[in-house]
Amino acid sequence: MSAPRIEIDLAAVEHNTRVLVDRLATRDVRVTGVTKATLGSPAVAAAMIRGGVAGLGDSRVENLARLDVPVPRTLIRSPMISQAAQVVRTASASLNTGPTVIAALDDAATQAGLRHDVILMVELGDLREGIAVDDVAAAVQVVLGSRSLRLLGLGANLACQNGVVPDDTNMAVLHRIVEATEARHHLTLDVVSAGNSATLDWALTTTRLGRTNELRLGESILLGTEPLRRTPVAGLSTDAFTLVGEVIEVAEKPARPWGNRAQAAYGEPPVCIGRGTRRQAIVALGRQDVDLDGLIPPAGVTVLGMSSDHLVLDLGDHQVGVGDELRFGLGYGALVRAMTSPFVTRADGAGIPALGPGVTTTRPPAGSLLA
């Protein structure tokens, strides 16, 4: 089989989804499954749907376009104006933060003869996307005054930019705005989308759930971890994704380099410890394939460094030969990089051409030796 490749345990993804959907159902909270870390993998999306998600979300409209599914698709990043027409055709809803984009969506939806649902995101302190509390009422007016948009609800996102933890205090702000909006316009908002996997613990334990009725979950479903402390969530599988790489060199090498030392390929070189020699392997994996942050080597193997194309390992006592395959676990950053690398193959039905989306090749001229 070809390497590097990602192996996906779809049964584990389905299991994780079902466990989270069932736990949150006891609190009347439904789940939108977030596929963005898998490049919008149709196979992963299907596993999430079997596990019971109410809808799917992705930050890229190109990923949503790949998902031919019987549940609503939500764009969970504020749309680019340049993609407004594609967004209203592909997604039934999008998360929004500003009147300029909302006006562009309204134009696009009207022109296409479509309705598009809007969830307005409220700033609760993490300072990534979100409308300042005092400006939410004006944004609501813009949506309510539009021709083709419907105000589906309000939402919030914490923990991504500044690590702000969801708690009763910041969530109460969201619920106050929900109630003020409903009272002022005599309407009921369908969706209060309180957050991502970082909001899971709060949603399952708080006595002040308020109007929260939806979470948007990616990491917890895919990796079985929560993002605040990157700890495993009880009852979930943490090894649904495995990156397989092939060993291209094994040698006994000195533990310490020699010569004058300056920077290495990616900044400061590693601190060298130990004496004598060690059994070192090179795996044909690099930063073009995976992020070192979140790459989990097999037990007893130590990562010494990684450049664009070479992963250098201390094999310890392991008997490994050239041509052997080694299996790595993946944290969030490593998963995203591996799933989006054109060099890493995966069997997930995405049908993405070898060079990946957005990459075009120029045809060699007739008669070229490369043809």
Ligand SMILES: *Cc1c(COP(=O)(O)O)cnc(C)c1O
């Ligand atoms: C990525 C993202 C999510 C999902 O986050 P996880 O931590 O992977 O659950 C939810 N909402 C928004 C707006 C996102 O960007």
